[in-house]
Each structure stands twice: as structure tokens, then as C-alpha cells.
Amino acid sequence: MDPFFFRVEHDLVRSEAFRQLNGSSVKVYLVIGLYADFETGWAYPSIRTIAKQAGLSRQTVLNAIEDLVNQGIVATSKSAGRSTAYRILHNAPPRPSSKSQKDKPNRSKSFSEHLESVPEFLDQTPETVLNSRTPVAPTGPFFSDDEAQFWNEPGPESGPKQEQSNKNPVNDSSPSIDIPGTPFRITLDGRLLSLMSLDEVLIKQGVNEDSARYLAHRYDQDRVIKAILNVMYLDKSKKLQNAPGYLRMALEKGYELLPQMAQKIEKRRSLLTQDIGQNLMKEKKMLERERLAAEEAAINLLIGNLKREELERLIRQAVGSLPEPLVKRNPSITNPLIRARVYELATRITESN
Amino acid sequence: MSSATVTTHTDDWVRHLLFDRGFLASMKGESIKVYLTMLTACGGEPDRSVTISLRSIQDATNLSCPTVIDSLNRLEELGLVVPTMRKSGRVKTYYIPGVPPEN
Numbered sequence: 001m002d003p004f005f006f007r008v009e010h011d012l013v014r015s016e017a018f019r020q021l022n023g024s025s026v027k028v029y030l031v032i033g034l035y036a037d038f039e040t041g042w043a044y045p046s047i048r049t050i051a052k053q054a055g056l057s058r059q060t061v062l063n064a065i066e067d068l069v070n071q072g073i074v075a076t077s078k079s080a081g082r083s084t085a086y087r088i089l090h091n092a093p094p095r096p097s098s099k100s101q102k103d104k105p106n107r108s109k110s111f112s113e114h115l116e117s118v119p120e121f122l123d124q125t126p127e128t129v130l131n132s133r134t135p136v137a138p139t140g141p142f143f144s145d146d147e148a149q150f151w152n153e154p155g156p157e158s159g160p161k162q163e164q165s166n167k168n169p170v171n172d173s174s175p176s177i178d179i180p181g182t183p184f185r186i187t188l189d190g191r192l193l194s195l196m197s198l199d200e201v202l203i204k205q206g207v208n209e210d211s212a213r214y215l216a217h218r219y220d221q222d223r224v225i226k227a228i229l230n231v232m233y234l235d236k237s238k239k240l241q242n243a244p245g246y247l248r249m250a251l252e253k254g255y256e257l258l259p260q261m262a263q264k265i266e267k268r269r270s271l272l273t274q275d276i277g278q279n280l281m282k283e284k285k286m287l288e289r290e291r292l293a294a295e296e297a298a299i300n301l302l303i304g305n306l307k308r309e310e311l312e313r314l315i316r317q318a319v320g321s322l323p324e325p326l327v328k329r330n331p332s333i334t335n336p337l338i339r340a341r342v343y344e345l346a347t348r349i350t351e352s353n
Numbered sequence: 354m355s356s357a358t359v360t361t362h363t364d365d366w367v368r369h370l371l372f373d374r375g376f377l378a379s380m381k382g383e384s385i386k387v388y389l390t391m392l393t394a395c396g397g398e399p400d401r402s403v404t405i406s407l408r409s410i411q412d413a414t415n416l417s418c419p420t421v422i423d424s425l426n427r428l429e430e431l432g433l434v435v436p437t438m439r440k441s442g443r444v445k446t447y448y449i450p451g452v453p454p455e456n
Contacts, residue, residue, distance in 0.1 A: 013393045019415035023383040030385070034372055055378025 017071040017242070025071075027054035028064040032074060032086045042077075042085045072245020075253075089249055177272040179265060182232060184225055186269050188276065192225045201228055207244045219251045226250070226257050233261045299343045303333070306346060314342045366399050366451050367392065370433075376453070379431055386414045387424040388433055391449060399451025402437060406445075 012018050012029055021029070031053045035043035045053075051061045065086070068074035077085040176185040176193055183201060185193040194201070198221060202212035205228065216224060227250035234240035249255075257265065303311065311333070318341035319327045326337055333339055371377040380388065390413045395403040410421045425447075428434045432453035437446045 013389050013413075018386070018389075019413070021386075023380070023385050026385045026389065027377055027380070030371065030377065034368065053372060053377060055375075055380070 012073070015073065017073050020071060021067065022064075024054070024056055024060050025064040025067045027056060028061055029068055029074065029088070030054075032068075033088055036086075036088060042087050044083050044085055046083055070239070070241045072240075072242030072249070075249055089245060175272060175276055177268050177275075179229070179268055182229065184229065186265055186272070188269070188272055190269065192222055194221070194225060198224050198228075202247070205231060205243050205247065207247060211244075215247070215251055220254075223251060223254050227255060229261050229265075230255060230258050233258055299339060302343060302346050302350070303339070311342070314345050317345060318342050367397070370451075370453070374453075376431060376433060380433075381427060382424060383414065383416055383420055384424040384427045384431075386416065387421060388428055390414055391428075391434055391447060395449050399449065402446050402448045404446040 012026065018026070028050055031045060031050045032043045034053070035045040035049075037043065047058050047061050050056075051058050054061065056064070065074065065076065069076055073089050075087045075089055077087070174187050174189075176187040178185050183195045185195065187193065197216070199209075199212040199216040202215060202224070203209055207215065227247050230250060231240065231243045231247055234246065235243060240246055256262070306314070315331075315333055315338060318338045319331045322337055322341060327335060331338065333342065377385065387410055390410050391403060391405065393413075394405050394409075395401040407418055407421055410416070410425075411418060414421065416424070425434065429436060432450065435448040435450060437448045
């Protein structure tokens with residue numbers, strides 16, 4: 001007796017995905033359900049087994065699995081040296097009535113349209129690196145005038161975690177850089193910021209309002225941002241059809257950033273590091289120039305106050321104390337070495353007086 | 354149709370039918386979708402009759418009318434559904450046997 005099997009079947013028939021799937025995909029879904037572990041939900045059938053049970057060819061099975069994953073009703077987990085694991089996602093979106101289906105706009109379409117307005121998602125080059133450090137980055141359709149918000153302060157928590165209000169993002173002056181085409185920013189230490197409340201971003205991605213609010217508050221915000229970034233990347237690459245389904249799974253399982261996405265974000269972070277390094281160098285050079293200018297002004301003031309005879313005496317003294325090759329060509333006060341030595345001698349005289 | 358209406362003894366017969374007796378592998382094309390729709394319509398119980406229109410199956414499966422008819426014919430050939438009443442209209446009554454006859 002296995003009540004799980006039929007529950008799987010009913011989950012499928014109730015879902016909107018059932019209408020979109022072809023017969024082969026449904027068969028593969030059923031076989032995965034048959035092999036699913038009752039407790040963990042993971043199934044480990046080989047392609048050959050699935051093909052045999054479903055009466056399909058291996059290629060058809062592979063296509064069907066891809067279809068199921070794209071529909072967001074099956075998750076796969078591949079690891080080197082081990083068979084692929086499959087898991088049926090029981091939160092497949094329910095089938096709307098035919099009437100409401102006609103009334104409601106197509107979610108994936110609206111999301112695609114939304115992304116179409118960001119053609120250079122993550123590939124666009126910021127105008128200048130320096131400008132990208134400014135708190136507000138007008139990139140992407142999610143641009144908001146809200147201040148950046150930090151999520152997940154690292155380190156041990158000093159007290160009970162307080163619920164963060166998405167409506168009132170926390171100000172933070174730490175340097176950060178925008179992630180082009182998204183409402184997010186990355187800080188130097190790798191923290192993710194959101195320029196707008198996460199439930200709004202989730203709603204923009206097709207999650208209904210109540211679920212968006214629930215997900216944004218239930219899960220760690222860092223996890224939510226990562227899931228959204230993954231969805232954006234997959235949707236842009238046209239590898240995802242059921243964004244809300246993927247989002248739910250990613251949040252439930254705590255998916256890390258996809259390697260491609262992580263790489264792009266890391267590039268942005270290194271740009272920020274580079275930018276900050278350059279700024280520090282500029283500041284250092286500027287301070288050095290200011291120091292030299294101040295020194296020059298002090299020398300000019302001191303030398304200017306010396307009497308002509310005294311100045312000539314000090315110049316002679318300076319020329320005599322310096323190696324001949326250094327002063328042979330220009331034994332006057334315009335020689336920086338002589339000038340510095342005269343200043344030194346004059347200072348000693350002033351101090352002794 | 355909620356999963357709560359399905360009792361454990363009904364689960365076993367579907368699994369037995371589809372996997373142990375190999376009917377899943379025997380079903381071609383979109384027949385499985387039509388069969389699951391029929392099962393859902395009869396509450397997941399074996400040896401029950403269900404009256405359903407082609408339009409209802411089309412809506413549930415997103416298949417065309419000829420595909421649904423073709424799938425029903427295949428299911429009839431396999432003995433998984435048995436038409437019990439034929440009318441000139443589109444509504445038919447099908448009997449879902451718990452134990453189809455051996456081919």
C-alpha cells in the first residue's frame with residue numbers, strides 16, 4: 001500500500017501544468033512518483049528504468065524530464081558519480097477556471113515582457129565605475145528612489161531578530177555597486193541589497209500578492225534575492241517556464257546562486273573593489289600634493305623673510321655641504337636641493353634664536 | 354477532486370494496473386492523460402461508471418477532439434475503459450474496470 005503514489009497523480013491532474021504536458025511527460029512523472037521515497041520525496045530511477053516502465057525511448061524520457069523541470073513540477077539534482085535524483089514538487093500551481101484563465105494575463109508572458117525592457121541584463125556596462133558607486137543606480141525597470149537596504153547583517157545576533165520592514169528600507173552608507181537590470185546591489189563584503197521591497201519584486205515576477213508577501217517575510221531575504229536573481233537569469237536564457245514554481249522550490253531548498261550568475265555578480269564586486277582602490281590611490285596622491293604644497297609655502301615664507309646677505313651666506317653654506325656633482329650645474333636657490341638645505345639651516349637658526 | 358477522497362486501497366489498484374501489469378508502457382500518445390482524467394472523474398475508485406463529455410476531457414487535457422477520440426479508442430482496445438452506453442450525442446458513459454481483461 002502506498003498512498004503517496006496516487007497523491008502524486010492527483011497533484012498532477014489538479015495542476016495547470018497537466019494541460020501543458022504531453023503524454024510522455026505525464027508517464028515519466030508517474031514513474032518518478034512510483035520510485036519516490038515516501039519520507040524524502042526524492043526518487044533515483046535511471047533513465048533506462050524510466051524508459052522501460054513508461055514504454056518510451058531514452059531520448060523521449062530525457063526530453064520529458066526537461067519538460068517537467070521547465071514546468072516547475074519536477075526538480076532534479078545531479079552530482080558527479082551518482083545517479084540523478086528527481087523530486088516531485090507538490091506545490092504546482094492549481095488549474096484556474098477557464099473563465100478566469102481568459103481574464104488573467106499570462107504570467108510568463110508579462111515576465112518576459114518585463115525582461116524585454118532590460119535587454120542588457122547583467123551584460124550592460126555601467127556608465128562609469130565611479131558613478132556606479134553612488135547610492136542610487138538608475139538601471140533596469142525596478143529603479144526606485146528608495147535608499148538601498150541591507151539584508152542579513154553578518155555575525156552573531158545580539159538579540160532576537162526583528163522583522164524587517166520592507167516598506168522602510170534601512171539606510172546604509174557602505175559602498176555598493178548595482179547589479180545591472182535588477183533592483184539589487186552588491187556590497188564590498190558580498191552582501192546583497194535591495195532597492196525596493198522584496199514582495200514587490202516577487203509580484204513583478206508573477207507570484208500573487210499574498211504569496212509574495214508571505215514568501216518575502218518567511219524566508220531569509222538573502223535567500224529570496226538569490227532565488228530572484230536565478231529566476232531572472234534562467235528566464236533571460238529562456239530556460240524557465242514556471243518562474244513561481246522555481247521560486248518556491250528555490251526558497252524552500254535555499255538554492256545558491258547559479259554559477260553563471262555568481263560569476264557575473266563577482267565581476268561587479270571586483271569592479272567595486274577596483275574602483276575603491278583607485279579612489280584610495282587618488283586620495284593618497286592628493287594628500288601628498290597638498291603636503292608638498294604646504295611645505296613649499298613654508299619654505300617660501302621662511303626664505304622670503306631672510307635678508308639678502310644672510311640668504312647668500314646660507315646658500316654658500318648649503319653648496320659647501322652638498323656633494324659637488326649635485327650643485328655644480330645650478331648652485332643657486334632655484335636648485336631644490338640647495339633650497340631644501342637653506343630651509344633646514346634657516347630653521348635651525350630660527351629655532352636657536 | 355482532493356487527494357483526501359482517495360483511499361489507500363484504490364491507490365494500489367492503479368499502481369498495479371499501470372506498472373505491474375504494464376499498461377503504462379502499453380498506452381501510446383496522449384492516452385495516459387485521458388485515462389487520468391477519467392480516473393479523476395470517477396473519484397479514483399475501480400469498477401465505477403462515469404459519464405463525461407468530450408468537451409470536458411478536452412478542457413482537462415488541452416487536447417483536440419480527434420486526439421481525445423483516438424485516445425479513448427486506444428484505452429478501449431486495452432480494456433482500460435469500457436463504453437457502456439452509446440448515444441448519438443457527445444456524452445458517453447464509460448466503465449473503468451479495476452481489473453481489465455488479459456489480452
